[in-house]
Amino acid sequence: MTKTSTPTNIVNFPNPLKVEKTTDVAEQQDQMFYNSIKPQLDELVKNPSDETIEKILAYSKKK
Numbered sequence: 001m002t003k004t005s006t007p008t009n010i011v012n013f014p015n016p017l018k019v020e021k022t023t024d025v026a027e028q029q030d031q032m033f034y035n036s037i038k039p040q041l042d043e044l045v046k047n048p049s050d051e052t053i054e055k056i057l058a059y060s061k062k063k
Helices: 016-046 050-062
Strands: none
Touching: none
């Protein structure tokens, strides 16, 4: 009888450490992007321009 086995280091299995590092990098990039636009978003919430309000209303009517 032939004895077979499957190695556990198959290429198709993602390396949990590599996936975790990639996720951390993506989260850091997302946070950096949010931090870069946060002042504009805060200003938009506090004092939206008439043009912005018109664009939002026009967009909501399209759907």
